Every structure is written in structure tokens, then in C-alpha cells.
Amino acid sequence: MPARGCCVSDPTFGGTRALVIDGNPSMRRATVLQLRDLGIGQVRQSKGLADARFSLEQMDFDFVLCADVIEGSELTGQSLLEELRREAILPYGTVFVMIATEATYVKVVEAAEAALDCFVLRPYRVAELAERLRAARRRKRELSPVFDAIAKPDLPLAIERCLLRYQGKMPYAVHCARMAAELQLKTGQVGQALSLFQQLVQETKLPWARLGVARAQMAAGDPGAARKQVEQLIKQQPMMAEAYDVLARVQVDQGELRAALRTCHSVSEITPGCMLRLQQAGTLAFYLNDRELAVEMLDRAVALGARSRLFDAFTLMLLALLRADMGDMRRLTLMHGALKQYRGWHPGSKRLQRFERGAGALRALLGQQLDEAQTEVLALGATAADEDFDLEAANVVLALWVRLPERDVGAGAQDQIVRQIAMRFCISKSISDILVASARQHPVITPLIRSCQAEVTLVAEEALRLAMQQQQPAAVRLLIDQGASTRNARLIEMAGLLMHRHRSHLPDCDAWLAEATALHQRYCRPITHIAGMRRSGRQAGGLLLRGQAFGPATDPDPMAGAPDTTPADDARSGPQAPPDTPPPANVRPDLAEPDAGSMLMAASAVQGAEAMPG
Structure with missing residues (x-):
């Protein structure tokens, strides 16, 4: 047990708050007493990671002290830290302290890779702990000009300040270089980011720098080089979870x-308590019709805590589809009930409304109420022309459609809905493949989707041919007209690109540009994920930078930001809360994660050697 010793209350810690995460009751109590001896008056304690995750979602702490191994949990302290950073739950100002019982080589390397604020080895003296906490706060203060610039937001200024510290070989220079490269990626300076990551590889040889090279290569449109880089990294660092994330992407x-499913399954075994990776693996398994694996992964995600901000309600929709396929009315009813309650908590969410109605249609189908099921699915399909109908909605409608008995489906209605969806969302081969997977390789629907994919490609190729033949007005007009009729983001964005490139050859450019801009705003919303691979928030393998709290959501739909976090009076911890428990006010079950536009990047840790035990 760590020695408590005698320590006079330190005014440095006055008015601060701390959270202690440790599954060992005696160790946890001792750490709480030590922190109170230091003058930290408000100390909250958690015996498990579900409690801890919930506490961190409820309020900000100045210090989080977490055991490296949590008794009774599959998730380690380091895995929790990575997950909190990934989802921007841990503010930059919070000092995260990892408390270890042994300092093996592997643990020290892991601590360096995790960029911990502080690494403490038991047993320790309270005075030593106090000095570590003070040093960690000093580091954060020294780097505050960088994060002030990020919070404004003034990302060019933040990059400039990071590079000045790096080039001047000031304290925390390597970490500042890493932040600069991340910000360059975020602002589209891909070439500069690639060069900086390559320079860091030469200087440090650290795996995160090599992963940064791969991510920059992906952003530069060279997936082959990125894949080669990350596959080599996995061979040399088989336990580096985030390398698997990038490879799966x-x-x-x-x-x-x-191949992506195999990768996701592998990384879920490395980090068995990571909710996001379980959801990714389960989603891919669902699309690939691996029912047993999908149920296993998604059920485990639910068990980890369906009330967490990290939980995506799409998991419940997928489980409803799987339970219907298995003929399990009891569990299907449970999923429908959970979605209905989520919908009640967030009545403005069209996404949750879609999920609830979809689960209701599945119940009607399983209960042989075929007319009711068909009516509901047709109604959902009729929303395919809506502006907020996204790729996820398309997948849900297709998944429901192919489960209706064929004798009850009119060929005309089927062709109309499927064509409307496919012409809108076939913007790339990977997305077309997902639509086909959602339709379970249906013998009629699959050729229709592929035909629409080819049709969109032909329109794009024809526009390029016209542009190369100096018929730019005809090319732009073709793309705008086809983009407006199909709502296809690829065609709409191509129209904008051609107008910017050939502006001098377009007499009606301003009017056409306004027309294309209006279409872009209506139908070119960013795709938040493909088959469970997230496209919002921090990039896989990247350093999370956070500098601003979430703003309130005016329209709680899948593309909105998360609302302000407020404590819940009746909050219960972990997945054991009964179904009738209201959700905490900050939990958005209709969001897998906040949209990238609703949060800034800011660092939640300081790199490397400075945090190692001396």
C-alpha cells in the first residue's frame, strides 16, 4: 500500500478536484486520504471503469489518478485514457496520473507511448506524488499559449507557436512538433504534415510518428503507401491498437x-473493454452477415454501458435486426423498448425516430403483422428524398426492405426506392459495397445498386470529357442538373470544382456557383462513418487535441454537436441501471461521437520522457 506519511496541506492544490479510479478498496481509500492531506478537498472515487467514465462525463477534474490494472475489469487504465481522449471527454487542463504496481520495460514504454501526464510507481511517498502533480500542472501552464490559440480558434497561430518551440528545442519540443503535424493535417496542409512526421520518425523512431506518416499518406490520396507503412508497423508493434484502427480504415x-473485419476483431481482442472498437467490429460483422460475431461484439458494447456518451444507438438498431433474423421476439422487444425510451428522452431526433420505427416494423414482421410491417418500411423509404436522409438511414431502409416477404413487396415500389437511394449515395465503390451488404446481396436489389453506381460514374466521366473538349459550360450544367435530380454528393462537388477551375470560361459562373453551393449545403453533409469506421472527431491514430467544450445542440440529429454537460440528479453507474432510468442530461444516445465541426482540437497529454518516473 502506498505510504501515506506526513504531508502539510499544500496551497497549490486548494480548490481543486480529483477522481481516484482503483478496484482495490484499501488502495483506493489510501490514495483518497493522501490527496486530502495535500489539500484537495473534493475527491471522488470510482471502483470500476463504468463509474469512472460516467463521472468524467459529468464534471471536469483537475486530477485523475487511475490504477494501471483495474480489478474486475477488462479495460486497463491506459485503454480508458485512450478512449476518453478519442471522444474528447478529458479536458486539456486535467492531469491524468497512472499508478502502477510494477515498472517493467513494457509498462514504461506503454506509458511513454500514451503520453501520460504523470506515471507513479507504488509504493511512493506523498511528497513525491505532490511534486509530480505540481510538475504536471507546470507543463500544462507552459504549453497554454498553444492551447489558447487552438481555443480561439486560430489554428495557424497554434501551428506557428508549436513549430517555434520545436525549432527552438524548448521543453516539450517533440510533443509540440506532433501537435503541429496534427493541426496541419486538420487544416489541409498535408504535405507539410507528412514532412514533419517523417522528420519526427528520423529523430525519435517512435511508433506514433510512423503512424502519423501513414495517416498523412492517406490524406494525400496514397492509400497504398499508407497501408504498406501501417502493416509494417503492426508487424513490429503487434500490440499497438491504433495502428489496427488505421489499417481497418x-x-x-x-x-x-x-479484411477490415479481421483487423477490427483483432484489435478488439487487444483492447476488449473498448466500446468503440466493439461497435466497429460488430457493425462490420453485421454487414458481412457474420451473425454470431456481430451479436457477440454488439452485446458486449451494450454491457459496457449503454448510457455512456461513447455508446451509439445504432448498436441497438443492429441488434434489433439480428434478433429478428434469429426469431427472438423477446430480445427484439427489449431492443425496441430501449430505442423507444431513447426517443422519449430526445424527441427531436429524427435518427432515433427512424430506429424506433424500424424496430417496430421488425416486431410486426416477426408477429406476422405483415401489412403493418410493410406500411412502416414503405413510410421510412418515402423519406429517402429528405435532406437529412443520410447513408446510415439508407442502410437501415435497405436492411428492413430485404427482410419483407417478397410476395408482399411490389416490384415498382422496390425499384423506385432502391434506385432513389443508390443514385444518391453511390459516390464511391466502398459506399456502394456497404449498400449492397445492407441489402444482404439481394439478387434483385444488388444489380440495381451496381447499375446506379455505373450510371453515376458515366455522368462524371461525361462531364470530364466535355471539360477536356473545352465545353466547360455543358460539363458544369450536366453536373448541376444531375446532382439536383439525384442529390448525389459526388456530382454536386464535381460541379463546384469545375467551376472554380474554369471560372473564366463560364459566363454564368456566379449564378451557377450559387446554385451548386445551395445544393452542397442541402445534400453534401459529411459522412460520419462507413461500416462503423468513424469519419468525425479525431482521426484514427491521431493525437486528440481539445480546446473547447461542446456547445448546445439546437437540433438533436445525427449531425449535431453534443449538448452542454450537466450533472444528472438520479444518475446510476454502469450498465446495471434499469430501463426506466432517465439518461443523464449530457448523454446523447443518438450520437456515436460529436461531429468534427462541433469541437476543436486540443491536447490531453504531454509527450513522453518528461512524464517518466525519475
């Missing part, structure tokens, strides 16, 4: 869904 983008 590349594989999905290249349409290799089976």
Missing part, C-alpha cells in the same frame, strides 16, 4: 470489408 476505403 484503409481496408474499408478500399472495399476490403472482410
Whole structure:
């Protein structure tokens, strides 16, 4: 047990708050007493990671002291830290302290890779702990000019300040270089980011720098080089979870869904308590019709805590589809009930409304109420022309449609809905593959989707041919007209690109540009994820930078930001809360994660050697 010793209350810690996470009751109590001896008056304690995650979602702490191994949990302290950073739950100002019982080489390397604020080895003296906490706060203060610039937001200024510290070889220079490269990626300076990551590889040889090279290569449109880089990294660092995340992202983008599933399954075994990775693996398994694996992964995600901000209600929709396929009315009813309650908590969410109605249609189908099921699915399909109908909605409608008995489906209605969806969302091969997977390789629907994919490609190729033949007005007009009729983001964005490139050859450019801009705003919303691979928030393998709290959401739909976090009076911890428990006010079950536009990047940790035990 750590020695408590005698320590006079330190005014440095006056008015601060701390959270202690430790599954060992005696160790946890001793740490709480030590912190109170230091003058930290408000100390909250958690015996498990579900409690801890919930506490961190409820309020900000100045210090979080977490055991490296949590008794009774699959998730380690380091895995929790990575997950909190990934989802921007841990503010930059919070000092995260990892408390270890042994300092093996592997643990020290892991601590350096995790960029911990502080690494403490038991047993320790209270005075030593106090000095570590003070040093960590000093580091954060020294780097505050960088994060002030990020919070404004003034990202060019933040990059400039990071590079000045790096080039001047000031304290925390390597970490500042890493932040600069991340910000360059975020602001589209891909070439500069790639060069900086490559320079860091030469200087540090650290795996995160090599992963940064791969991510920059992906952003530069060179997935082959990125894949080669990350596959080599995994061979040399087989326990580096985020390398698997990047590889899976590349594989999905290249349409290799089976390979992506194997990668996601592998990383979920490395980090068995990571909710996001379980949801990714389960989603891919669902699309690939691996029912047993999908149920296993998604059920485990639910068990980890369906009330967490990290939980995506789409998991419940997928489980409803799987339970319906298995003929399990009891569990299907449970999923429908959970979605209905989520909908009640967030009545303005069209996404949750869609999920609830979809689960209701499945119940009607399983209960042989075929007319009711068909009516509901047709109603959902009729929303395919809506502006807020996104790729996820398309997948849900297709998944429901193919489960209706064929004798009850009119061929005309089927062709109309499927064509409307496919012409809108076939913007790349990988997305077309996901639509086909949602339709379970249906013998009629699959050729229709592929035909629409080819039709969109032909329109794009024809526009390029016209532009190369100096018929730019005809090319732009074709793209605008086809983009407006199909709502296809690829065609709309191509129209904008051609207008910017050939502006001098377009007499009606301003009017056409306004027309294309209006279409872009209506139909070119960012895709938040493909087959479970997130496209919002921090990039896989990237350093999370956070500098601003979430703003309130005016329209709680899948593309909105998360609302302000406020404590819940009746909050219960972990997944054991009964179904009738109201959700905490900050939990958005209709969001897998906040949209990238609703949060700034800011660092939640300081790199490397400075945090190592001396």
C-alpha cells in the first residue's frame, strides 16, 4: 500500500478536484486520504471503469489518478485514457496520473507511448506524488499559449507557436512538433504534415510518428503507401491498437470489408473493454452477415454501458435486426423498448425516430403483422428524398426492405426506392459495397445498386470529357442538373470544382456557383462513418487535441454537436441501471461521437520522457 506519511496541506492544490479510479478498496481509500492531506478537498472515487467514465462525463477534474490494472475489469487504465481522449471527454487542463504496481520495460514504454501526464510507481511517498502533480500542472501552464490559440480558434497561430518551440528545442519540443503535424493535417496542409512526421520518425523512431506518416499518406490520396507503412508497423508493434484502427480504415476505403473485419476483431481482442472498437467490429460483422460475431461484439458494447456518451444507438438498431433474423421476439422487444425510451428522452431526433420505427416494423414482421410491417418500411423509404436522409438511414431502409416477404413487396415500389437511394449515395465503390451488404446481396436489389453506381460514374466521366473538349459550360450544367435530380454528393462537388477551375470560361459562373453551393449545403453533409469506421472527431491514430467544450445542440440529429454537460440528479453507474432510468442530461444516445465541426482540437497529454518516473 502506498505510504501515506506526513504531508502539510499544500496551497497549490486548494480548490481543486480529483477522481481516484482503483478496484482495490484499501488502495483506493489510501490514495483518497493522501490527496486530502495535500489539500484537495473534493475527491471522488470510482471502483470500476463504468463509474469512472460516467463521472468524467459529468464534471471536469483537475486530477485523475487511475490504477494501471483495474480489478474486475477488462479495460486497463491506459485503454480508458485512450478512449476518453478519442471522444474528447478529458479536458486539456486535467492531469491524468497512472499508478502502477510494477515498472517493467513494457509498462514504461506503454506509458511513454500514451503520453501520460504523470506515471507513479507504488509504493511512493506523498511528497513525491505532490511534486509530480505540481510538475504536471507546470507543463500544462507552459504549453497554454498553444492551447489558447487552438481555443480561439486560430489554428495557424497554434501551428506557428508549436513549430517555434520545436525549432527552438524548448521543453516539450517533440510533443509540440506532433501537435503541429496534427493541426496541419486538420487544416489541409498535408504535405507539410507528412514532412514533419517523417522528420519526427528520423529523430525519435517512435511508433506514433510512423503512424502519423501513414495517416498523412492517406490524406494525400496514397492509400497504398499508407497501408504498406501501417502493416509494417503492426508487424513490429503487434500490440499497438491504433495502428489496427488505421489499417481497418484503409481496408474499408478500399472495399476490403472482410479484411477490415479481421483487423477490427483483432484489435478488439487487444483492447476488449473498448466500446468503440466493439461497435466497429460488430457493425462490420453485421454487414458481412457474420451473425454470431456481430451479436457477440454488439452485446458486449451494450454491457459496457449503454448510457455512456461513447455508446451509439445504432448498436441497438443492429441488434434489433439480428434478433429478428434469429426469431427472438423477446430480445427484439427489449431492443425496441430501449430505442423507444431513447426517443422519449430526445424527441427531436429524427435518427432515433427512424430506429424506433424500424424496430417496430421488425416486431410486426416477426408477429406476422405483415401489412403493418410493410406500411412502416414503405413510410421510412418515402423519406429517402429528405435532406437529412443520410447513408446510415439508407442502410437501415435497405436492411428492413430485404427482410419483407417478397410476395408482399411490389416490384415498382422496390425499384423506385432502391434506385432513389443508390443514385444518391453511390459516390464511391466502398459506399456502394456497404449498400449492397445492407441489402444482404439481394439478387434483385444488388444489380440495381451496381447499375446506379455505373450510371453515376458515366455522368462524371461525361462531364470530364466535355471539360477536356473545352465545353466547360455543358460539363458544369450536366453536373448541376444531375446532382439536383439525384442529390448525389459526388456530382454536386464535381460541379463546384469545375467551376472554380474554369471560372473564366463560364459566363454564368456566379449564378451557377450559387446554385451548386445551395445544393452542397442541402445534400453534401459529411459522412460520419462507413461500416462503423468513424469519419468525425479525431482521426484514427491521431493525437486528440481539445480546446473547447461542446456547445448546445439546437437540433438533436445525427449531425449535431453534443449538448452542454450537466450533472444528472438520479444518475446510476454502469450498465446495471434499469430501463426506466432517465439518461443523464449530457448523454446523447443518438450520437456515436460529436461531429468534427462541433469541437476543436486540443491536447490531453504531454509527450513522453518528461512524464517518466525519475
